[in-house]
Amino acid sequence: xxxxxxxxxxxxRLEMGEQAQGHTAHDHRHHDHEHDHGHTHHxxxxxxxxxxxxxxxxxxxxxxxxxxxxxxxxxxxRRAHLVSVEQDILGKNNALAAxxxxxxxxxxxxxxxxxxxxxAGKTSxxxxxLQRLLPGTTVAVIEGDQETSAxxxxxxxxxxxxxxxxxxxxxxxxxxxxxxxxxxxxxQDGILFIENVGNLVCPAGFDLGEAHKVVIxxxxxxxxxxxxxxxxxxxxxxxxxxxxxxxxxxxxDVDLLIANARRVNPSIAVIxxxxxxxxxxxxxxxxxxxxxxxxxxxx
Amino acid sequence: MHEIALCNxxxxxxxxxxxxxxxxxxxxxxxxxGVLGHVDPHALDFAxxxxxxxxxxxxxxxxxxxxxxxxxxxxxxxxxxxxxxxEACPDCGGFGLIVEQGEELRLKELEVI
Numbered sequence: 001x002x003x004x005x006x007x008x009x010x011x012x013r014l015e016m017g018e019q020a021q022g023h024t025a026h027d028h029r030h031h032d033h034e035h036d037h038g039h040t041h042h043x044x045x046x047x048x049x050x051x052x053x054x055x056x057x058x059x060x061x062x063x064x065x066x067x068x069x070x071x072x073x074x075x076x077x078r079r080a081h082l083v084s085v086e087q088d089i090l091g092k093n094n095a096l097a098a099x100x101x102x103x104x105x106x107x108x109x110x111x112x113x114x115x116x117x118x119x120a121g122k123t124s125x126x127x128x129x130l131q132r133l134l135p136g137t138t139v140a141v142i143e144g145d146q147e148t149s150a151x152x153x154x155x156x157x158x159x160x161x162x163x164x165x166x167x168x169x170x171x172x173x174x175x176x177x178x179x180x181x182x183x184x185x186x187x188q189d190g191i192l193f194i195e196n197v198g199n200l201v202c203p204a205g206f207d208l209g210e211a212h213k214v215v216i217x218x219x220x221x222x223x224x225x226x227x228x229x230x231x232x233x234x235x236x237x238x239x240x241x242x243x244x245x246x247x248x249x250x251x252x253d254v255d256l257l258i259a260n261a262r263r264v265n266p267s268i269a270v271i272x273x274x275x276x277x278x279x280x281x282x283x284x285x286x287x288x289x290x291x292x293x294x295x296x297x298x299x
Numbered sequence: 300m301h302e303i304a305l306c307n308x309x310x311x312x313x314x315x316x317x318x319x320x321x322x323x324x325x326x327x328x329x330x331x332x333g334v335l336g337h338v339d340p341h342a343l344d345f346a347x348x349x350x351x352x353x354x355x356x357x358x359x360x361x362x363x364x365x366x367x368x369x370x371x372x373x374x375x376x377x378x379x380x381x382x383x384x385x386e387a388c389p390d391c392g393g394f395g396l397i398v399e400q401g402e403e404l405r406l407k408e409l410e411v412i
Contacts, residue, residue: 202301230384231337263394
């Protein structure tokens with residue numbers, strides 16, 4: 001019970017007379033009673049009494065300033081209660097990704113989300129792919145990078161339209177960034193390459209609405225990359241093993257890399273490629289063509 | 300450190316809940332995190348303290364409940380428990396596993412006043 005105005009849990013009426021006006025900051029959330037609507041102090045200056053009184057449960061929230069007489073006297077633990085929420089923390093991103101996916105489908109666009117560590121050769125591979133696809137195929141690129149626009153400049157040099165999304169301190173692209181960039185690209189019936197920020201951890205959790213994630217692992221990295229970053233390899237439909245032209249100079253076991261990738265994703269497809277020699281690029285473009293046919297068929 | 304972005308989304312969800320339910324502030328935030336997911340609980344905890352500032356959840360305790368990893372073994376045709384991705388089926392030693400549980404990232408409950 002409140003020692004100042006006499007109101008408290010279990011009471012059904014409250015007469016707020018002269019004393020009540022002394023409550024400069026009146027937290028009413030614990031009041032489980034109805035108010036007497038006959039009282040006249042509603043237009044007093046104390047702002048915490050300006051709620052309307054046609055409710056019977058005081059579950060509205062008033063920020064209680066310091067010195068709140070009720071708060072000082074209440075034991076907060078008595079009022080604390082659990083509310084069940086059950087919501088996916090990535091729900092908003094996932095909803096936007098679903099929106100993007102519908103958007104891509106309705107525009108006849110196959111969206112591929114390219115992910116890798118920094119320096120795995122995403123941009124070089126993309127440039128080599130675009131040079132083969134253009135001018136016969138409609139293509140567009142969204143470039144995610146933390147700071148520079150150097151990658152987008154390299155892409156534009158091929159003639160493909162590219163939008164640079166600088167994530168600043170952000171370590172990944174999210175669905176909202178892709179939504180905005182896609183609206184500016186005006187792609188219809190083509191392939192959208194999304195080059196994610198070079199990072200094998202963070203982009204794994206953020207669905208962008210793509211048809212497939214494609215992970216690029218170069219032979220200059222370790223064979224254990226899939227085990228160190230399993231979520232990205234698990235989320236990807238295809239692994240491109242890049243820079244295979246360097247294999248004669250390296251002590252690298254490609255079969256071990258592939259076995260490790262299949263340990264975390266038994267169904268992942270694998271293509272060995274080199275942007276330098278062009279090895280495997282045709283197979284990669286064939287894979288894209290098949291993915292596009294499937295996307296069109298299911299749209 | 301995508302945990303910062305995740306905590307940003309988490310605080311947004313809490314603000315939504317505050318608008319809907321009208322509580323004053325949050326004392327405890329209970330989240331479920333699958334052990335096979337992409338979230339580092341320590342990073343999440345650290346990021347939460349930062350992102351919750353000036354929100355109804357400022358100073359709230361983040362309680363992380365781990366959800367164990369469960370996968371369907373295609374060779375054994377049954378559900379098995381795994382601690383991390385890339386781990387073999389505890390029964391047959393194979394890697395033909397399809398993850399069924401363990402990637403959750405869910406705001407479960409709030410303790411509010």
